[in-house]
Amino acid sequence: MASNSGEEKLALSLISPYLAFFILITIYPVIYNVVLSLERRGVLTLVNYAEVLSDPNFPLILYNTFIWTIGSVTFQFLVGIGVALLLNENFPAKRLFTALIITVPWAMPDVVAGITWRWMYSDVYGVINDLMMKLGLISYPLPWLGDINLARIAVIIANIWKGFPISALIYLSALKTIPDELYEAAKIDGASAWVRFKDVTLPLLSPIIKTTVMLTVIWTVNYFPLIYVMTGGGPANATDTLVTYAYRISFKFTNFSVGAAWATFTFLLMLAFAVVYTKTLMGGRT
């Protein structure tokens, strides 16, 4: 549709109230948060950031956030693409299986997911220990949420379960856009299923994979309720990420200035990540 000035006027008159509102409700709080982080007792200062960087837990929190993100994103990608490939095939009752495999974990509220996993991980009454012992994988019950390394693994597994559906949905709808002729041609050339995946599917999906991985990294770093409910950041801060730690600083110790500095730090870190990621992996395009 060609643009003309009358239409442009109408469009802007419909959109600009929303943009103004959006700036008020989105940009204003973000700036407000930066201002809070730069202030103590009415004085402009960097002391809150100094407190963040010199916090004895700072390296641990960064490390936890890194492990939590890498673990969750890697497996959400693998499970997501695996499930998408499965559901892109033809077999009976596919709508039902799509609902059972994708919708159930996606739709389950975060708090409910956290409580359910926490119960399943229970060392004495937990079904996970029981099943693993029945399968002969372990010979005695593990303290899943009580041990530093096991707790890290436990929250990541729960997060893979909760988060893979959105990746699977994106890959599934991308797979549907790949024309069958490409696969037919590869088949005629004698390419095996793996080669067809590697040489046809993967290159065609690669731009979408890059975007989705970036989004899941950001979502994972920002994701709060699962850890809050499952471990509260424990044991001994082993599952505390930037976000759960910032929340506790802000509201358990009601230190808004330092809490705001932690939040702004997280924000800047994500911003830096997004810029570097798009520049290096996506050729500067967003």
Added chain:
Amino acid sequence: MRGEVRTALLLVIAIIVALIIDFPLIWMIISSFKTYEEIFRIPIVYIPSKITLRHYAKALRVGVARAFMNSILLAMMTSLLTITIALLPAYSFSRFNFRGKYPMLLSLLITQAFPQIVFVIPMLLILKRIGLINTLPGVAISYLPFTTPVVVWILINFFNSIPKELEEAALVDGCGRIRAFFNVVLPLSAPSIAAAGVYAFVVAWSELMFQLTFLTTPEKMTLSVFLTSFMAQYQTRWGPLFAGCVITSIPPIVFFLLLQKYFVKGLTAGAIKG
């Protein structure tokens, strides 16, 4: 023949994957109907010998119904506010070309990467100042930075799929643009708009951080806060907690099953185009 073997194999894989993925939901439902004796029995009881409703009765006695009503109110307010705000901008983005259109759309998407934690303290202070702290409308407003951009994207996708000729016919008949929108486009896209509303509903229904922070008194508790406090305050009483979990899961799972296909297209198109 090979085709049949392949189909059977795929079906078997799908059944196994579905069982593993759905196990947490199944386990939570089973646990909510177990007697305490069987919840805490070793070895673990997989098929309860007796089904009890006492955990549901207990959950009702300690206020799950009020929390449920609060969650419904909060989610409906969020949904209505979001749709009202997003409708006309989405229509304009879909139908008109104008300078700065793509930068505007992109900036809406970028804000989706903003961490929620950045908003929590400023929103608390803002809601306090305008007198909406510890109120459901206050929490609903705090979701708008997150729900409106996504819903604008979903709605743009819907409007794009409605043929322009329909409105052009209305324009020829002498309707203005806005009248054409309300008389022609809106009725046609009602199911899709409902789906976008459901998306906002579910976001509000499931959210924890803002509800936990902005709702401070028991009578304002939503399901998220109710379940969380249930775990923290008492020696965790797992029975009523499971019952509460089942009750909390029903609306979003039912909604998603019914309407998923409507909003998945909008959601994934955003990611694929981006």
